[in-house]
Amino acid sequence: MDLDVESTSITELRSHCETCFPLMDEVVPIREKYVDLLEFSNFNGIPYPIVDPSKKPRRFLADFRLVQKIYIVYIVSIFRYSWSVPLSHDYPLVEKDVLSSKRVHKVISRLKEQNDEQKNRAVQFFTEISARLSKFICKCCAYVLYKVFRRLMDKLLVCKEEIQELKRAEQTGIPIVYLPLHRSHLDYLLITWCNWHFGLKLPHIASGDNLNLSGLGWLLRATGAFFIRRRVDPDDERGKDQLYRAILHSYIEQVLGKNMPIEFFLEGTRSRFGKVLTPKNGLISNVVEAVQHGFIKDCYLVPVSYTYDAVVEGIFLHELMGIPKVRESVLGVFRGIFSGFRKSKQCGVVRMHYGRPIRLTEYLATITASLSNHRTRPVRMTKLSTSFSYRELVPWHRTHSETVDDRTMIRAIGFHVVYEAQMMCSISPVAVVSCLILAKWREKTSRNTFEQDCVWLCEQILSEGGDVVGYQSKKTTGKALASYAFDKLQSCVKVTDEYVAPKESHSSFIQLAYNKNSVICRFSIKSVIAMVIVSRPVDATLSFDEIVEDTLSLCDWLQFEFLFCRPCDSLRELVHNVLSNNEWSHPIHGFLCSEIEEDGFLDAGDFNSGTLRVRDSKSRETLQFFANLVRPFIQSLYLVSSFVTSERCSVEPISDNNVIRELCHESLAGKINLPFSPLLESINSDSFKNALRILKDKGLLQRNLPNSTARSSNSRLTELISNLQRVLEVK
Numbered sequence: 001m002d003l004d005v006e007s008t009s010i011t012e013l014r015s016h017c018e019t020c021f022p023l024m025d026e027v028v029p030i031r032e033k034y035v036d037l038l039e040f041s042n043f044n045g046i047p048y049p050i051v052d053p054s055k056k057p058r059r060f061l062a063d064f065r066l067v068q069k070i071y072i073v074y075i076v077s078i079f080r081y082s083w084s085v086p087l088s089h090d091y092p093l094v095e096k097d098v099l100s101s102k103r104v105h106k107v108i109s110r111l112k113e114q115n116d117e118q119k120n121r122a123v124q125f126f127t128e129i130s131a132r133l134s135k136f137i138c139k140c141c142a143y144v145l146y147k148v149f150r151r152l153m154d155k156l157l158v159c160k161e162e163i164q165e166l167k168r169a170e171q172t173g174i175p176i177v178y179l180p181l182h183r184s185h186l187d188y189l190l191i192t193w194c195n196w197h198f199g200l201k202l203p204h205i206a207s208g209d210n211l212n213l214s215g216l217g218w219l220l221r222a223t224g225a226f227f228i229r230r231r232v233d234p235d236d237e238r239g240k241d242q243l244y245r246a247i248l249h250s251y252i253e254q255v256l257g258k259n260m261p262i263e264f265f266l267e268g269t270r271s272r273f274g275k276v277l278t279p280k281n282g283l284i285s286n287v288v289e290a291v292q293h294g295f296i297k298d299c300y301l302v303p304v305s306y307t308y309d310a311v312v313e314g315i316f317l318h319e320l321m322g323i324p325k326v327r328e329s330v331l332g333v334f335r336g337i338f339s340g341f342r343k344s345k346q347c348g349v350v351r352m353h354y355g356r357p358i359r360l361t362e363y364l365a366t367i368t369a370s371l372s373n374h375r376t377r378p379v380r381m382t383k384l385s386t387s388f389s390y391r392e393l394v395p396w397h398r399t400h401s402e403t404v405d406d407r408t409m410i411r412a413i414g415f416h417v418v419y420e421a422q423m424m425c426s427i428s429p430v431a432v433v434s435c436l437i438l439a440k441w442r443e444k445t446s447r448n449t450f451e452q453d454c455v456w457l458c459e460q461i462l463s464e465g466g467d468v469v470g471y472q473s474k475k476t477t478g479k480a481l482a483s484y485a486f487d488k489l490q491s492c493v494k495v496t497d498e499y500v501a502p503k504e505s506h507s508s509f510i511q512l513a514y515n516k517n518s519v520i521c522r523f524s525i526k527s528v529i530a531m532v533i534v535s536r537p538v539d540a541t542l543s544f545d546e547i548v549e550d551t552l553s554l555c556d557w558l559q560f561e562f563l564f565c566r567p568c569d570s571l572r573e574l575v576h577n578v579l580s581n582n583e584w585s586h587p588i589h590g591f592l593c594s595e596i597e598e599d600g601f602l603d604a605g606d607f608n609s610g611t612l613r614v615r616d617s618k619s620r621e622t623l624q625f626f627a628n629l630v631r632p633f634i635q636s637l638y639l640v641s642s643f644v645t646s647e648r649c650s651v652e653p654i655s656d657n658n659v660i661r662e663l664c665h666e667s668l669a670g671k672i673n674l675p676f677s678p679l680l681e682s683i684n685s686d687s688f689k690n691a692l693r694i695l696k697d698k699g700l701l702q703r704n705l706p707n708s709t710a711r712s713s714n715s716r717l718t719e720l721i722s723n724l725q726r727v728l729e730v731k
């Protein structure tokens with residue numbers, strides 16, 4: 001049976017965060033299947049009645065459609081579909097408004113040099129940044145993208161109900177800010193292309209100036225891209241120019257002020273390892289200020305997520321081995337397009353999700369109100385850090401005092417949006433299979449057993465509020481799901497009718513890990529708790545409080561790897577909730593049992609106060625699976641910690657990139673002695689970078705060496721290494 005990838009197990013649109021927006025919970029049922037944008041004939045007429053749903057064009061007519069204007073009732077002509085979808089909105093130019101804005105004038109008058117010279121610079125900056133949206137070029141590109149997407153994807157799925165929410169938001173006349181997760185260069189194109197189909201306004205998209213290549217830059221500008229300077233190199237000060245910043249800031253204000261949507265990536269760069277990245281604050285701060293200073297009354301924030309069976313770029317193996325990214329070039333773009341076209345449908349099924357639009361003023365009101373009187377409202381976005389909560393886990397919390405300033409608010413909003421985006425992302429069957437291989441079946445296993453496990457994991461994902469593309473409870477077979485994924489994983493998994501086994505190479509494991517990492521957000525807290533428990537000897541006992549404290553501590557060390565919860569949540573409470581859940585504490589089936597329970601004297605409070613142990617070998621096996629989701633990240637932290645204390649690390653500061661490259665190289669060559677056998681996927685630059693970041697953040701490595709590292713003999717680092725060793729040694 002083929003997978004029905006257009007159906008979903010989610011029955012209603014995900015609601016807003018109940019903590020921050022308790023009054024906004026209108027239930028919107030999902031009644032229809034996802035729409036495949038590549039099958040335009042199945043649109044059922046939305047949004048334009050010019051498309052008659054009863055007249056589906058034959059497939060070989062691919063891009064042609066007989067357009068019948070229902071209202072005028074005569075056949076207009078045979079147009080390309082691309083030309084038949086109108087681009088009815090206006091995209092006014094904002095040059096005059098930006099250059100004459102108070103913000104820009106203020107900066108110019110503050111600068112010492114000649115006014116005229118500054119004005120010229122202002123014009124240059126504007127030209128460097130601004131988009132020049134052309135409806136004609138958009139239509140041409142829309143047509144070309146049909147061809148490209150059909151080549152690259154099996155399907156491009158969007159949820160109609162989500163689009164209707166967007167339409168409602170757009171009709172209010174409040175501008176929309178799209179905040180997608182960033183996985184691939186295709187991300188830039190997808191929102192624009194989808195909005196075009198549904199008659200929504202096309203967004204102005206913030207793109208890194210690395211994409212402003214001759215020819216390509218012009219094309220991107222014409223489809224809505226505006227270019228921003230990125231600080232890739234730590235010494236690069238170009239983006240800090242006051243006038244440049246004023247122009248960029250004013251540009252964003254003016255675009256929003258003219259009710260045109262904006263799109264930018266909070267993560268700032270594509271995720272190289274399949275997990276979300278911690279959000280950056282630059283662009284979102286411009287949007288927040290625009291509202292706070294009354295330049296615009298309000299705007300909607302819309303998180304967006306993408307699910308790809310595989311990203312078009314393939315795995316970022318070179319970069320994950322510490323080799324610097326090759327700068328984009330026109331030739332590189334052509335090469336990329338060519339190689340993308342060599343293999344048909346390499347992205348597989350692609351799903352987009354738009355979160356429910358939330359007004360920025362709602363966010364600000366929530367934070368401000370809870371600030372002024374945080375006891376009277378059930379809102380915890382700004383709860384002061386009385387207990388160990390996420391507030392202490394995210395970087396701004398530690399220096400946080402009684403007042404929550406704008407910077408804190410901006411960061412809280414960014415974290416909140418990225419967290420929401422990761423939680424609404426559908427999971428690909430490819431990720432489910434990769435996850436099982438890495439966390440459970442690293443050795444050869446029978447195909448039958450593997451397929452049964454696929455169903456088990458999908459059910460786990462569903463019970464955590466997630467969904468798997470094509471999986472429906474009690475309907476979809478493990479065989480169908482696994483076969484679908486095996487087809488996409490031929491380069492890294494060996495499959496016969498009898499067995500399944502990973503191919504033993506670093507690149508295979510990195511690819512599987514990239515896929516697997518998109519699943520972890522569903523189980524991040526659970527996995528850390530499991531890690532804490534299985535890192536003790538089989539017959540060891542632990543108290544409830546010990547488990548909680550050890551979990552919080554491990555989460556703290558992994559704070560740059562995962563967003564464990566929203567900034568409004570208390571991580572401590574969430575850990576308690578997980579452990580108190582029946583899955584863990586049920587007196588007969590729970591993973592854990594109380595020592596007293598064995599004697600038949602179990603009281604309600606015993607689970608929290610008594611001594612706990614893993615119930616049986618089956619429970620332990622399940623806990624091992626969850627623990628194995630985070631194990632590679634702890635191994636990476638161990639590898640980095642032991643490297644920076646060893647003689648292999650130079651006493652003179654060397655760049656972090658060099659440290660990472662060397663460590664990748666030496667670990668892969670087996671030159672580092674370890675008390676455990678390292679998982680191949682733990683050797684990667686992304687995890688090593690995060691490990692260096694946390695060690696610096698905790699003061700275990702010198703902080704005053706920007707982007708460099710020198711050997712350390714810090715005693716706390718030695719203590720950390722021995723603790724990590726204890727955790728990792730037990731299998």
Ligand SMILES: O=P(O)(O)OC[C@H](O)CO
Nearest residue numbers: 207208209210211269270
């Ligand atoms: O940093 P990169 O290489 O992921 O570039 C992606 C950016 O979005 C380009 O602007």
